[in-house]
Amino acid sequence: MxxxxxxxxxxxxxxxxxxxxxxxxxxxxxxxxxxxxxxxxxxxxxxxxxxxxxxxxxxxxxxxxxxxxxxxxxxxxxxxxxxxxxxxxxxxxxxxxxxxxxxxxxxxxxxxxxxxxxxxxxxxxxxxxxxxxxxxxxxxxxxxxxxxxxxxxxxxxxxxxxxxxxxxxxxxxxSPEDHDRVFAAVSHLPHLLAYALVDDIAAKPHADLLFQYAASGFRDFTRIAGSSPEMWRDISLANQAALLTELDAYLAQLTTLRAHLAASDGAALEAVYANAQRARREWIEAIEAGSPPPPPNQEPE
Known part of the structure; x- marks a missing residue:
């Protein structure tokens, strides 16, 4: 107490x-x-x-x-x-x-x-x-x-x-250092991407039309862009080095995907998508197995 x-x-x-x-x-x-x-x-x-x-x-x-x-x-x-x-x-x-x-x-x-x-x-x-x-x-x-x-x-x-x-x-x-490296990849980069996508759509001359047809996929992907801009400005700058490392790696991935798309290489695109699907499924299963919520009406330990 x-x-x-x-x-x-x-x-x-x-x-x-x-x-x-x-x-x-x-x-x-x-x-x-x-x-x-x-x-x-x-x-x-x-x-x-x-x-x-x-x-x-x-x-x-x-x-x-x-x-x-x-x-x-x-x-x-x-x-x-x-x-x-x-x-x-x-x-x-x-x-x-x-x-x-x-x-x-x-x-x-x-x-x-x-x-x-x-x-x-x-x-x-x-x-x-x-x-x-x-x-x-x-x-x-x-x-x-x-x-x-x-x-x-x-x-x-x-x-x-x-x-x-x-x-x-x-x-x-x-450790503080390991923490910042981990969360640059799985939290800070996703926030940066979500903000960037919404900002990009909002800046287009036909933004109203685009937002009119944005549905659940867009909503789910960009949900975290509704977070506090002040807080995420501070987080981005505070973890600048690790976040830049992750952003550079992501830009390289986008360049690879662009090359696959430009070459109409469906097999390469599908391989990336399938690997991502498998990894995400395993991650969800690990969360459900390792971090179950308490049963209803039961106080946490």
Missing amino acids: LNKIVIVGVGLIGGSFALGLKAAGAVRRVVGIGREPQAMARALELGIVDEVAASYEEALQGASLVLLAAPVAQTGPILAALLPHLGARTVVTDAGSTKSDVVAAAREVLGERIHQFVPGHPIAGSESNGPDAALATLYRGKKAVLTPLPENADDAVELVAGAWRACGALIHML
């Missing part, structure tokens, strides 16, 4: 964390703090938080855990603002989609108190934003990746892991 947690940025990610802990009976009090008064008032109205703090000094008094659920570029400024009021036993974690930059910012700001910061990243979300998008069940059966630092005490890491488990998440561990 966490006595008090502080959520910095009570939107989809932070709000779902709070609701998940409340649903599990794992927290006594949730305090929210953020830069948008209307969003914070809505989080209070929805019962996501029990209190909205006017300052970090007010918010951090007696806090067991602090979750930073804000765009990754804000990590340094937020940590600098809360550091003067950070209790010696309070653990800070984050939910950022990049880790190397977050760790670098935390080291620069926290200095010798870096042991109080346990980096994390829940692998769940949607294209919706804000407190109204928060769900108590968002993390059930989903992965939460922690990237612990050498300075972190075991009990600090377990405090963060235990909070995510209470929300129903499955804990995985990676």
